[in-house]
Amino acid sequence: MRVLVTGADGFAGRHLCALLRASGDEVVEAHGPRAEGMNSNALNFDIADEAAVRAAVEKARPEGVIHLAGFASVARSHGNPARVFAVNTQGTVNLLIALREAAPKTRVLLISSGEVYGPVTEGTRAEETLPPVPLSPYAASKIAAELAGEQFFRSYGLPVVLARPFNHLGEGQDPTFVVPSFAAQLRAIAQGKASPVLRTGNLDAIRDFSHVKDVVAAYRLLLTAGVPGQTYNVCSGTARSIRAVLEEMLALSGVAARIELDPARLRPSEIPSLVGSPDKLRALGWQPKSSVTEALREVLGPGLRAAPGAPSHKP
Incomplete structure (x- = not known):
């Protein structure tokens, strides 16, 4: 599969691209604009720039997309909510619009976050049906991006799958x-x-901590086997x-x-x-x-x- 990975220059993105290539997939890396020149084969653009996103999708011609690009720090999101929503929410909408217009059959995995659940009662595990209670601009922006993905699936048939990763660790x-x-x-x-x-x-x-290699393995599985319109926790439990x-x-x-x-x-x-509860993911x-x-x-x-x-x- 030809896979476009946004945020490929990030922590999980680097591990994901290595896994995809080792699995025989063709990878098109999309990096942020500040990474320009670091990888001559990568696409460099600002996910918040609608025209740039459209041009990148047209150039990549993907069969699958894993959308990792975004503002990733929960703590720092409190200091710049406008930028967080511009990148995490509007950036996701830009990508969905470009795919709907240029590659409407492309399978899409949107990476959200377990942070959207907010506080979970100690001793219990959040299941995907638990209503979100965002406590940061980061979490709120991710919920808004999820809603956009669900709407594009319901209204236009874009095959969007949602992943909610919890904390993950590893090199880099x-x-x-x-x-x-x-x-x-x-x-x-x-x-x-x-x-x-x-x-x-x-x-x-x-x-809830996991090794980043297990998390990106879940992403690849969800891209191919996840049910469009469904949400999956990526966590250890x-x-x-x-x-x-x-x-x-x-x-x-x-x-x-x-x-x-x-x-x-x-x-x-x-x-x-x-x-979180990983039961739904484990069922795959x-x-x-x-x-x-x-x-x-x-x-x-x-x-x-x-x-x-x-x-x-x-x-």
Whole structure:
């Protein structure tokens, strides 16, 4: 299949393109305008520019599209809601319009987010039928983009499938996200570039983590086997506190550090617990193959891996 991947230069996008190529698919990478020149074979455009999106779709002639491009930071979305909606919502609408006009039979996977559910009662898992309760511009923009995808499916027959990924980890994630932020601090401490103090936000929040390789494998499956008009969670179904993840990183790295709350790292509207149900995705045959521990080792990197069996270093 000839697949157009928007946001191909992002964290999940890079892993996804590698998987698609390894699976025999032809990949057309679409990067943001700031990435121009980094990959001579990629299409470079602003997803919020309707004419540019139309031109890219006409050039790519895709049989399938996985739409990853977007404003990805929940925390930073509070500071620039207008840009978040321009990219995440209007950008999605631009893509849907271009596909309807230039490639109406193209299968489309729109990547939303588990953040749209808002707070989920601790001990329970969000199913796709749970009404959304967005608590950030990021989550609200994703819900609006989902609605656009559903409308284009119902009104025009565009085969749109929706994915709601929860937290995913692995090599190459931006250090502004919580786990790579911990890793960067641990690395600086281990190298003697920082005092042994690890600054964090809310460690009591409970999240659902997966390895990025399992997440992108789910994307490929949903592009080909997902039912148009349907929504699928992409998650592990396992609850982990941020504190537990950090403690595992400390043990894996062998670094000792004192943990200190940094008020600047707290979100304006924190979600105490957010865990999803993967049952609908598993019914399509998806099974995770990589562990969160493997993902944490990749995030830490080769310079921060304690020897197997090494004792934990508690802060």
